[in-house]
Amino acid sequence: MAYDLWYWPTIPGRGEFVRLALEAAGIDYRDRAREEGAAALVADLEERTARAPFAPPYLALEGLVIAQVANILMFLGERHGLGPSSMADRLWLNEVQLTISDLVAEVHNVHHPVGVGAYYDEQKPEAARAAAPFREERLPKFLHWFEKAVTCHPGDWLIDGRWTYGDTSLFQLVEGLRYMFPKRMATLEPDYPGVIRVHDMVAGLPGVRAYRNSDRAIPFNEDGIFRHYPELDAA
Amino acid sequence: MAYDLWYWPTIPGRGEFVRLALEAAGIDYRDRAREEGAAALVADLEERTARAPFAPPYLALEGLVIAQVANILMFLGERHGLGPSSMADRLWLNEVQLTISDLVAEVHNVHHPVGVGAYYDEQKPEAARAAAPFREERLPKFLHWFEKAVTCHPGDWLIDGRWTYGDTSLFQLVEGLRYMFPKRMATLEPDYPGVIRVHDMVAGLPGVRAYRNSDRAIPFNEDGIFRHYPELDAA
Incomplete structure (x- = not known):
């Protein structure tokens, strides 16, 4: 039986971390709001009573509703073998x-520093101020940590000798950062070859390749998490 | 054998969610940086190679190092019965x-909207702008959701007929919000009786009572996550 994935139908956003894991693993799912529209997502969320999610994305199957990206991925990891088996590794x-x-939340904060519910145009000077320390301090700090995470084990993947949902998430992170900060990423990427290797290997997974070549994949745009505002980027 | 908890020794911060669960359950731990100082925490973090945490808090025991609050609590929940047993409930x-x-991250963003590494004094106008929609829109939206989470099951606790780490975390959330936004919380609290009931029941747990009366408990202050800047509060 197919999962129902509920997420905003016009952006990759946080939902893309879930979509990628499902697509890479070939797990059957319906991207409900892409079939039925954003209004159907809002209605579904309002109709739910017990354990209704705070926000999309959420995954539903046979009465079970799971929200929060890391929570969904952990569930999929355990149920479909997209994660390691030992407790320490999990x-x-x-x-x-x-x-x-955490990095995704900071990325969103760069273009929405003083009002989650307001437009970017209403907070451009603040966004410019937030972008500078993000590019110069936070982004290298995070990438350095992910590089250590990737290279602290033998093998090419993040963990184990095979891909897990952590690898597909690192792929999406690099994709999003390249879209939002092309100049900065061009400067930084040579310092993080392990992260880029994982990105490239995920891009080569048959399920990911097929997905990205399909019309199911939504291009980045300026309504999502990763937005390209050239004035926020710098080498 | 006692856990080593590593967190900044002068603030409740994110570490408090872990401390509270440990204290409520009577689990033996050493708050290492409180014994040895912040420099010992920095040194410990730098010495770790494989799987070094991105940031405190982290918990160490016999070679296992676990970071990220939700991850630590999930581990403690499963190992010490501070969580439910069914997969759906977990x-x-x-x-x-x-x-x-997520709410804790938004709270921190209120007083640090444009520079995580800069001082509050360097971003006061931006913080004032960020505080208004947080108080008026985001805070009630989150509290409304927590109220639904608490009241969608029978029983007084968040889940099951006994406390879990979710209850101690809700307690700390209410404590922090009351410290940071006393006027706003006085206005909002009557709408969320279930959340306040959980808060009060956690306050009455013997382990929590003993902890809060001890010198192990660190008062809120303006170096932590929840900071009382009167200019950011309003009824």
Whole structure:
């Protein structure tokens, strides 16, 4: 039986971390709001009573509803073997995913520093101020940590000798950062060859390749998490 | 054998969510940086190679190092019975904890909207701008969701008929919000009786009572996550 994935239908956003893991693993799912529109997502969220998610993305199957990206991925990891089996490894993978979530939240804060519900145009000077320390301090700090995470084990993947949901998430992180900060990433990338290697290997997974060549994949745009505002980028 | 907890020794901060669960359950731990100082924490973090945490808090025991608050709590929950046993309930509890983490990140962003590494004094106008929609829109939205989370099951606690780490975390959330936004919380609290009930029941747990009466508990202050800047509060 196919999962129902509910997420905003016009952006990659946080939902893309879930879509990528599902697509890479060939797990059957329906991207409900892409079929039925954003209004159907809002209606579904409002109709849910017990354990309704705070926000999309969420995954539903047979009465079980799971929200929060790291939580969804941990579930998929355990149920479909997209994660390691030992407790120590599962905790570590969750830790990496949660650190990716932290970076994603900081990325969103760069273009929305003083008002989550307001437009970027209403906070451009503040966004410019927030972008500078993000590019210069936070981004290298995070990338340095992900590089250490990737290279502290033998093998090419993040963990184990095979891909896990942590690898597909690192792929999406690099994709998003390249879209949002092309100049800065061009400067930084040579310092993080392990992260880029994982990115490239994920791009070569048959399920990911097929997905990215399909019309299911939504290009980055200026309504999502990773937005390209040239004035926020610099080498 | 006692856990080593590593966190900044002068603030409750994110570490407090871990300290509270440990104290409520009577689990033996050493708050290492409180014994040895912040320099010892920095040194410990630098000495770690494989799987070094991105940031404190982290918990160490016999070679296992676990970081990220929700990850630490999930581990403690499973190992010490501070969480439910069914998979659906464990995922739900993790989802609640991750939503608490999201709110904590937004709270920090209120007083540091344009520079995580800069001082509050360097971003006061931006903080004032960020505080208004946080108080008026985001805070009630989160509290409304936590109220639904608490009241969608029978029983007084968040889940099951006994406390879990989700309850101690909700307690700390209410404590922090009351410290940071006393006027706003006085206005909002009557709408969220279930959340306040959980807070009060956690305050009455013997382990929590003993901890809060001890010199181990660190008062909120303006170096932590929850900071009382009167200019950011309003009814």
